[in-house]
Amino acid sequence: MSVPQPPEPLPGARLLFSLDPAVNHLNHGSFGAVPIVVQRAQQRLRDEMEANPLRFFTQGLTDRIAHTRRHLATFLGADPDGTALVGNTTTGVAVVLQSLGLGPGDEVLSTDHGYGAVSLAIGRECRRTGAESRVLPVPLAATDEEVIQSIRAALRPGRTRLLVVDQLTSATARLFPVAAIVGVAHERGVPVLVDAAHVPGMLPTSVASVGADFWVGNLHKWAYAPRGTAVLVVAAQWRERIEPLVVSWEQESGFPARLEWQATLDYTSWLAAPAGLFTLRSLGVDRVRAHNAALAAYAQRVVGDALAVAPAHLPDPGGPEVAMRIIPLPRGLATTVEQGRALQQRIAERLAAEVAVMSWNGRGWLRLCGQVYNAPEEYERLAVRLPPLLAQR
Template sequence: MALIEGVEVSWDRRHECFSLDPAVSYLNHGARGAVPVAAQRALQRLRDEAEANPIRFFRDLPERIAHTRRHLAAFLGADPDGAALVGNTTAGAAIVLQSLGLRPGDEVLLTDHRYGAVAFTAEREGRRTGASTRTVDVPLDATDDEVTARVADALRPGRTRLLVVDHIASATARLFPVEQVAAVARAAGVPVLVDGAHVPGMLPVRVDAIGADFWVGNLHKWAYAPRGTALLSVAPRWRDRIDPLAVSWEQDAGFPARVEWQGTLDYTPWLAAPTGLFALRTLGVDRVREHNAGLAAYGQRVVGAALGVAPGDLPGPGGALPAGVAMRIVPLPAGVAATVPDAEALEVRIADEVGAMVAVMAWDGRGWLRLCGQVYNRREEYDRLAERLPALLSGNSRTRPNPSSASGSR
């Protein structure tokens, strides 16, 4: 047990470390994260400091940002001098794409598991430069060797200017063999950007050991940082070429300062991020990972059974299952949520009629339910979803749940 910003943080009281609505089952931590109360208080304290003397606060910011970056980079096994704090993973991907100097005839290669906003970013850069984007399909049940072979076969040395691969895919919770993929791309002379949005805090990682040219991950999901905190790691040969999306007063300072300094932005989420990481470490990083992975697997199992999905048809994270994979997906009945608008509508219905926040994805022509596990969750929440979801999908549920009847997430 430890007092962090005046908040008791301990495993036995882990449900009280967050300020989530107790009337809602919050089963979608991967979407926006949830900030521990201790980190919320650190954030507010920093904002109070900024408003007490804004000029002094901003004068001292560059060194404080650098100190925070060194702390977060060490946790991720990244070179602090070759990493920059950015707002989120998509912003980091945009910085990389616009720094490559793409030209007509160049292409960016992605997999069909890629995150939608990153794909949009690559397509926008293609429209601006004349480059193109291309997608390689990766079956959900492909082995690591099969994934690597598919990607290797899709590379076009001399034309493919960037390969974008997810570390853990948002849409499918698929774990990709990023070290193997980076190795085959490196042999082909193709730079690699690893989208590690869900990795910090969820999985143990040594970013520098992956061998990617670029790696970017959010700390505001599974590492308990306030929202708007991510780390972009860049291999040495690229650092002089990385430019921010907007130029500010640290432009001549080089990378990473030129990327981090963006004028009068609110930098307090970055400065409060170590408090969130301290809360995670106080709860016990390995214990949290094991707990969260177990809950996600349990939720997949009971919800899958309620929908009539055989255990063998429930997708795993892919490859060898490491401790800590805390997202799982469940296939929805054929024709349900098979398009993005339908998936979004179903997600809202589940929130309104079941009282559960979940992710509904349309991928590969069908709908999928993505469930997460976090320390504030309990098994009863997945049981309740499993009990109510079949009726909702059959059209028999139209009544908003009584909040007082839901045990919620505390």
Template sequence: MTAGPSAPPPALPGARLLFSLDPAVAHLNHGSFGAVPIPVQRAQQRLRDEVDANPMRYFTQGLLDRIVHTRRHLATFIGADPDGSALVTNATTGASIVLQSVRLKAGDEVLLTDHTYGAVALAVRRECRRTGATARTVAVPVTATHPEIVARITAALRPGRTRLLVVDHITSATARLMPVEDIVAAARERDVPVFVDGAHAPGMLPLDIDALGADFWVGNFHKWAFAPRGTALLAVAPDWRRRIEPLVVSWEQEAGFPLSVEWQGSMDHSTWLAAPAGLFVLRTLGVDAVRAHNAALAAYGQRVVGDALGLGPADRPQPGGPTAMRLLPLPSGMCTTFPEAEALRLHIADKLATEAKIEAWGGRGWLRLSAQVYNRPEEYDRLAERLPALLAALR
């Protein structure tokens, strides 16, 4: 079958067999926690076996070198300077490190968009309360074009007062690819530092982080790059590296960034050290082939489920690029709050044996569909067949 606007892409041979996911469930929410391929699970287990066989040897003989090697491997994959990057557990941890290191004070402000990931927004507001700074949010319609997004954010900047701009590379709640290159360029013209939350970017997008020019960028490798959960990379521009402070002081504090951030004593480093095995799986499947497959399958899922819900083309927000997540609005008045969205997610999982993300954003509920190489078109077809009746029964 040839993939096209109405046809799903052909499956990548053998890809589904790489995962230990429950075959009785349609896993259409890769974007939340990812899924670890079996070879990566085994690589991580070997590392855990190694530490448990001789903890003293594992922690005291060569572990720092292995962390540095892993960091270089991951940083090279995304076009980031390995000496200006640090392994962290997730994007939210990276955000907290950045917020602490910027050293906000009374009178400063941090500018967010209303697409900012919830935990990052909470971290911003906590740091603002602690320092006397102000958090301000600029609204960006889910249907805004790239020029409109840039214009809205640029107009909201207050040079001299805006101490940090926080913007997503790909938004979590709304699955939008943001024009980060243009946003970063506009902010730099106004001397406003930029933190890019790239939680979904590694593996999903081709990246050149150094060329992007953001002051700070963080991305998870456990979502779309097949790493074990708890693997992310924080990249910091040269002017900021001496000012980065870890959230917890360790024996590598005097070494400075990045080791002061990476070394946390007895943590489970197997998560990080197994991450290159995830990139090996991705490269074996073919990085470009995986990206193309996932983007085409997500578009197919949005089409068939959108058709089943009676949505026209104008009702289906476009992601702004070839991404592996798509968004559909739920009926008006449904799931306008987080508890309602979570209740519907659990109901769909229970009744339809389908894991999908339900979001409450902008005063309404949304269905976010992900696509990964283990997914099949018939999983979206079954959701399209059964979801309308389930939603109708709840209204």
């Protein structure tokens, strides 16, 4: 089977970022990269804030936040009135968990593809309330129908108070059929929280059509927003039950203001987020998505071939527009989170390449991303240099 051809580069795209040219940045999915024009937009907002803090925080800031919220919600196909700006996906998850009113006899169901910090948040809330956290194993190669059937069989109406499912998983770069999963859960009266941390910007989506009770996603990964920008979208029947993690002056204003207003928070990342969408649109949203997905597919095959992984054993992400791919590492490597972090650091130091090394189900996985600032030769270079490094156990 031939290696897929890399996409044509987007002219000038690399120059939009201030990334260190001495490093191959192949892990956009972890912290993203903020375009220079967005950095400057945020700095202008910070300059405005520091020139007159009292005026910045007391004259029209809530209106500016609401305008930003409407802009971002419209891009995502979400109801602006049901959308709140939050710092990141895990913050949104924590807000939902503590707003549910869990207690003994209740359970939160998730899958073993869930993000580590989200799993920790579920565990903490269950310990605090006496509820149970139950994790459903889902095979990596499961079909969409098998995923749906597994979740259907695992739901326990009357006891399962929340199903948490990823739209695009972090550890395994797998796209789940969340709209169908939501439908199955709702048939049994179970509300659903969709962790869509990687979706905004990467994948075309209509949050409203997903139909989840709660949907949370970051815009600082694939939508070029400054870090600390995410949205929590809440269905109408839940909005009055949503409480902030910290009470502030907008508490009596209801959702979403009570969630967004946190006094002296630096709101400039949120206010600059539309500049990120402007950059994405300027490059061409569909063009960027197609480029990034094709580049990630090329990276998976090139590095997979170098590690002697047969094409049939390279996991399918479940959709053609996924810009993250994983490759199994030789057995015995990165079998724990700590070992994965150590190997990731070693690759960064010795190969000048930033990658993600994940540990999932006792196996180490290399996760590579495609972004407009990347070039095929970066992955080709990694493919040449990585096998000798991994052999040095």
